[in-house]
Amino acid sequence: MILKANVTEALVSLYGAKQRSILALIGIVIGIASVIAMVSVGLIFQQETMKHFRELGTEVISLSTQSTGASGYGRESLSLTNSLLLPTRVPEILRVAPYVTGMSDAIIEGKKFSAPCLGVTEEFKSLTKLTVLQGRFISDLDEASYFCVLGANFVRKLAEAGITEPLGKSILFKDRVFTVIGLLAEVPQGLFRPYEINEGLTLPFQLALRITAESGARTVLARLRSEMDWRAAEQGVNAFLVENDLKIQVKVQSAEEIIAQMKKQMEMFTMLLAAIGSISLIVGGVGVMNVMLVSVTERKTEIGIRRAIGAQQSDVQTQFIIESLTLCCIGGLIGVLVGIGASYLLARFNAWDFFISWRAVGVGAGVSTLTGLFFGYYPARQAAKLNPIEALKG
Amino acid sequence: MLSLRDIRKSYKLGDAKIDILKGVDLDIAVGDLLAILGPSGCGKSTLMNILGLLDTPTAGQYLFDGDDVSNLTDVELSRRRNLKLGFVFQQFHLIPRLSALDNVALPLLYRGMHERERKEVAREMLLRVGMGERTKHKPKELSGGQQQRVAIARAIAGRPAVILADEPTGALDSNTSNEIMQLFKELNAQDKITLVLITHDPSIGAQCQRQVRMKDGAIQERT
DSSP: OHHHHHHHHHHHHHHHTHHHHHHHHHHHHHHHHHHHHHHHHHHHHHHHHHHHHHHHOTTEEEEEEEOOSTTOSSOOOBOHHHHHHHHHHOTTEEEEEEEEEEEEEEEETTEEEEEEEEEEOTHHHHHTTOOEEEEOOOOGGGTTOOEEEEOHHHHHHHHHTTOOOOTTOEEEETTEEEEEEEEEOOOOOOTTSOTHHHHSEEEEHHHHHHHHTOSSBSEEEEEEOTTOOHHHHHHHHHHHHHHTTOOOEEEEEEHHHHHHHHHHHHHHHHHHHHHHHHHHHHHHHHHHHHHHHHHHHHTHHHHHHHHHTTOOHHHHHHHHHHHHHHHHHHHHHHHHHHHHHHHHHHHHHTTOOOOOOHHHHHHHHHHHHHHHHHHHHHHHHHHHHSOHHHHHHO | OEEEEEEEEEEEETTEEEEEEEEEEEEEOTTOEEEEEOOTTSSHHHHHHHHTTSSOOSEEEEEETTEEGGGOOHHHHHHHHHHHEEEEETTOOOOTTSOHHHHHHHHHHTTTOOHHHHHHHHHHHHHHTTOTTOTTOOGGGSOHHHHHHHHHHHHHHTOOSEEEEESTTTTSOHHHHHHHHHHHHHHHHHSOOEEEEEESOHHHHHTSSEEEEEETTEEEEEO
16 A cells, blocks of 8 residues: 555656656666667567578578689589589489579660579579569570569569560560560568579579579579488588589588577677667666656655654655656656567568567566666665754755 | 653764753653743754654653653654654645645555545544645645644644644744644643644743743753
8 A cells, every 4th residue: 555655656746847757757768668679670680580591491501612722713613414413412402403693784675774694493493482473484494595584673673664564575685685484573582592583684594604604503502301411411512522523612501500690690689789778778777866866855855754754764765766666667668669669660661570579578677677776776765864854954 | 751851962063062952851741731932042943853753862861651762763763753743843844746635644654554544534634623625735725824734634643642843833923823722722632632832932832731941952941
């Protein structure tokens, strides 16, 4: 019952000093809001990244060629034939999709665009889970036919330039005329999906080699057989390369590995953000302490009266701590709402899936309570220690 | 019930020691209506603070209901102030944010009484001092005399044995003063509350059954 009376009194007293209370609140609100926003944006981003990986499946790996140093500088490439041999020679690997990338000008209906290109085999579509909106994807039967499939952003660019319905139209790319045979749906960018998918032209692998003057693929996407370890696959591929005296080594990146790395990074990132939030909370807390000290000084007479009519030191202390707690909890509540609002906007802006992180809300509630206790303690102690006679004199 | 023996109080002011009370002997019995008179600076407020357990004497013995006050902790002193004493001040000392009713109910909060009961008692007390109509008013919406009535209601809310009043009419005009004095006399006669009044006004003192005159930190004259 004393608690209820104290909370009521705290509200009345805080309301009585509106301006001061609001100023102190701002600090706390900003502190809590930033903690909440940062922690929850961190978590949302993490979730989003994971989602992309999960969508591709954790059994997808990427083999990238490494320079062995023996033949000068630059990365060596792996020929199509050798790439396609991998599933038969390395037991861990089920399927492969080598790709090659380049960049050139594309001219369509007399308009010029700068566009990247991507040379792929048919397998690429299922490995990176692409969806064809119109027409069809590159087929292995196309061999070196001048066909291309357009990425969603490239199609958008064309539309902005007034070129609609590009399916079936001709594109002049690197002095060769290509026929558009398909349009791709937009795919979220993940580490294993080269950005060329959305931005440019996807061509048959062999054609792309001619255009880019490459001798093979520097990156080969592969799907592991189920339950196979990516480390074993790396060893297997490298053993195969040595066997064939190819002077190339590959390094494997697995979704599993990247997720682990990313998790670690995100955790550090979240911690860092939380630390920044905590600093703003400390600043807010000092503001609360200041307000409480002013309040104690202003209400000296009141403290004297309370002591005279029988309040114990602990009663006075409790009253002021509850006042500071009330202030911080109101700030915390507003802060949580603002923080969630901010992370919602950020998530929407980035087209991420939004969710309320209860962990962040819990952190916010806990931290504001602790702030109230910690920064309210000293002023409350000062109030409790006042000599009643001195206090009554005001 | 209150017994002071050779009470002394001195303060240190730099190197100098200032003696405020220089050996006060005083006994206050249940039902007394006692006035402590004297010019300002004679030590009567200090005596009042000691009587009211807000201050402790430097030397001497003060028996409060048989307990030696010097042996009591702050918590024990607070309990006694809450249960046995009521204060009335010259400046009324009501809490400005709280309504008359909440002000009167406040001492009961520190006894752990429930809100509904607190308010019930407070309403009854306000009725008793003739302020039954103004329970919701804030102190600043009340006249001086009305504020003092509320303060008296607060002092009697806890049904104390003793009310200590420090210049209770000092800030009031003579008509209002008389009304307040009338109220005090009623409380003394009807409710058997012991009343200790501090005043420099001889006409107030004259209305009390016992008078003690102080000068220069000591009691000079008793009637």
